[in-house]
Amino acid sequence: MSKKKKSIPPAVSSPVVKPIEPQPSSPTPTARVDSPRPGVEPDKEPAFELIRFDKRVKWFLGICVGLFLLLTLAKINYSSIGMWNTVVPDGSDARRGIVSGKPRSIRIDEWGVVTPFMMSQAHQNFPLENSAIGGEKVALVGYYPIKHFVSIFRPSHWGFFLFDIEHGFAWHWNFVIFFSIISTTLLFLVLTRNNFWLSVFGSVWLIFSPGFAWWSFxxxxxxxxxxxxxxxxxxxxxxxxxxTILISGLLFLWSFASFALILYPPYQVILGYLLLLLLVGFVWRNYRKELLFNKLWLKLGTFAVAGIVLGLVFYQFYVDAKSTIDVMSNTVYPGKRSETGGTGFIANWFSEYYSGWLIDNENFPKNWLNVCELSHFITFTPVIAVCTVLYFIRTRRIDPLLTILLGFVLFTLVYIEIGFPTFLAKATLFDLSPTRRAQVPFGIANVVLAVLYLDYMRQQNLKIKGGLSFGLVVGVIGFMVYAAWLNLNDSDGFYKAHQLFIPTLFFMGLNYLMLPVSTFRYKDVVIAGALVFFTIPNFKINPVGKGMSPITENMLYQKVRELHLQEPNARWVVLGSQYLTYMVTATGVNQLSGVKNQPDFKTMRALDPTAKRDSAYNRYAHTVYSTYIDPVHPDTVVIQNNFEDAYQVGVDPCSPKLRKLNVRYFIFDHAPQPVEIRCMKQVAKLGGLEIYRTND
Structure with missing residues (x-):
């Protein structure tokens, strides 16, 4: 990943949007009005502006960009590829390439699949078709480095084209983290009226939440x-x-295409609704005709041109990707997934109050599947919902942005917990988002809601006293007792009551501070700061590594690379361990075994000419090949689907079918029997691994 900045889209850095100058007769001051002090009702609204690029914001941006460049140049990444030191040991240090932390075996989709896919693409010069990782133009539809115009809209991959693999890998990791922090902070600055510390703390809280961190960001x-x-x-x-309008229009075009072309509807649909409603709520709250209609034709033209260009981009992408999309959408798994909701959370809505204290990679309630699936985001929505109603009753005013967002959160909660009628699920496209995936963008909405509420609370400075205040406090205590009871019950004995005492007190305190029963200066920042403090341990979820030595210095990787460079067109098969197939994929060889992001029908039709076992391999799958020799029925190929995302292939290593596929190299994870190697000779032996090449 690179230190060059010329390929990075320009940051939103327009001058402050100023209000129309007051007429001489108007007593309204032109200076910005400071935020009201606690207990003092503001006489006038603060002057409207977007992002105030003061020294603090510039320093913050400079620090983030500087860290991105520095860590990228140092080849720092946060991948769990250190697992390779133990999964395919070669006698080296188990901490090779690890700066700090512990690689996570549960993140096999990252260290065993996505990372080898990226390396395979890089070693093969970023091709459109790469049967080692799947059929058709797999890298075009999947989010992998590729030589295609679509890479313009995949900024985390730019480093692979500018530098070597290790720096490109570091660029990918540091880009998604630091530029997400930058963009989220800038967005919070706009939405919170330039509340700097709330925006920074809210961004850190959101980006390092378990719902992001446990999924490798x-x-x-x-x-x-x-x-x-x-x-x-x-x-x-x-x-x-x-x-500013033209630069912003260019950024809109680029970011819209970037968002749309990631092609993962389970997240995109709900996140897309969230973004749209935030825009509607912001414009409603800040409706200023003189600004919105200023240079209206230029603004309309900017959006029109962006729409035309986006149409051309999407059309060309569709033309190039149509056959691949057709194959992907017609797989047995994941295929055309459609749900109507109602299956609830993997853990529960309030499990994040406790999981951060008591759960790790190896220890979690078994009925919560695994630490990744159960992880989402801290929520304060129950208290916020009640308080928003109280604010309306007392002030007779609503904040459109806060109200719309709260309504959306509750709407999505209904989908997750209760479910929608089929027609509504399809009409809203929520049916494309299974509840276990919907809980992630839902959690993002909950964090954004909390940040906006904290800003709203600061602006209003309402203080409720008397019996109502007492009732609210009792309500918070009751709510937290319920949350503790719910987690005790859901965890099926994993949690003990005494373990939940301190977490319950901590979040009882934060929920109490959310109530309008006490006011003090910087209350919003104190709450957000406490949440950042709570979030800091999440920094350790992903390890810190330097370079890619756990893969690139492994003896198996180096030997396969050596043989591959001598005979780059030969295909490979691993007979045995699926973990070996992951490592071999990273070398860039064209192998039959390994993970297939989508089915490779060209290859599988050679092994299954009548498509008798089509349903077994028509899926995203981890594929494992093994030896199967039937003297009675020579050259028989057995294909079995043993898991939703896996299948096995039993084949004679000397099968003519493999010869037609140009398979020349075989890796055995065991000492092969003479009948298995009757048509080949050994070319390398690496401990318990043996590599053979066919005789012709």
């Missing part, structure tokens, strides 16, 4: 593109400068 690609898209839209709406 994969969703941050969507998070980054979405926040830039929303920011650029707001700037086009409110900017007065032609230059």
């Amino acid at each position: 994969f969703l941050l690609t969507l998070q980054f593109a979405g926040t830039v898209m929303l920011l650029s839209s707001i700037y086009v709406f409110y900017a007065s400068s032609t230059r």
Whole structure:
């Protein structure tokens, strides 16, 4: 990943949008009005502006960009590829390439699949077709480095084209983290009226939440593109400068394409609704005709041109990717998934109050599947919902942005916990998002809601006293007792009552501070700071590594690379361990075994000419090959589907079918029997692994 900045889209850096100058007769001051002190009702609204690029914001941006460049140049990443030191041991240090932390075996999708896929693409010069990772133009539809115009919209991959694999890998990891922090902070600055510390703390809280961290920050690609898209839209709406409007329009075009072309509807649908409603709520709250209609034709033209260009981009992408999309959408798994909700959370809505204290990679309630699936985001929505109603009753005013967002959170909660009628699920496209995936963008919405509520609470400075105040406090205590009871019950004995005491007190205190029963200066920042403090341990979820030595210095990797460079067109098969197939994929060889992001029908039709076992391999799958020799029925190929995302192939290593597929190299995870190697000779022996090549 690179230190060059010329390929990075320009940050939203327009001048402050100023209000119309007051007429001489108007007593309204032109200076910005400070936020009201506690207990003092503001006489006038603060002057409207978007992002105030003061020294604090500039320093913050500089620090983030500087860390991105520094860590990328140092080849720092946060991958769990250190697992390779123990999964395929070669006698080296088990801590090779690990700076700090512990690699996570549960993140096999990252260290065993996505990382080898990236390396395979890089070693093969970023091809459109790569049967080692799947059929058709797999890298075009999947989010992998590729030589295609679509890479313009995949900024986390730019480092692979500018530098070597290790720096490109570091670029990917540091880009998604630091630029997501930057874009989210800038968005919070807009939404919270330039509340700097709340925006920074809210961004750190969101980006390092378990719902992101335990999934190796994969969703941050969507998070980054979405926040830039929303920011650029707001700037086009409110900017007065032609230059700002045009730059913002370009950013809107780029970020919209980036968001749309990631092609993962389970997250995109709900996150897309969230972004749209935030835009609607912001414009409603800040409806200023003089700004919105200023240079209206230029703004409309900017969006129109962006729409035309996006149409051309999407059309060309569809033309190139149609056959691949058709194959992917017609797989047995995941295929055309459609759900109507109602299956609930993997853990429960309030499990994050306790999981961060008491759960890790190896220890968690078994009925919660695994630490990744159960992880989501801290919520304060129950208290916020009650308090929002109280604010309305007392002030007779609503904040459109806060109200719309709260309504959306509750709407999505109904989908997750109760479910929608089929027609509503399909009409809203929620049916494309299974509840276990919907809980992630739902959690993002909960965090954004909390940040906006804290800003709203600061602006209102309402203080409720007397019996109502007492009732609210009792309600918070009751709510937290319920949350503790719910987690005790759901965890099926994993939690003990005494373990939940301190977490319950901690979040009881934060929920209490959310109530309008006490006011003090910087209350919003104190709450957000406490949440950052709570979030800090999440920094250790992913290890810190330097370079890719756990893979690139492994003896198996180096030997396969050596043989591959001598005979680059030969195909490979691993007979045995699926973990070996992951490592072999990273070398860039064209292998039959390994993970297939989508079915490779060209290859499988050679092994299954009549498509008798089509349903077994028509899926995203981890494929494992093994020896199967039947003297009675020579050259028989057995294909069995043993898991939803896996299948096995039993084949004679000397089968003519493999010869037709140009398979020349075989890796055995055991000492092969003479009948298995009757047509080949050994070319390498690495401990218990043996590599053979066919005789012809």
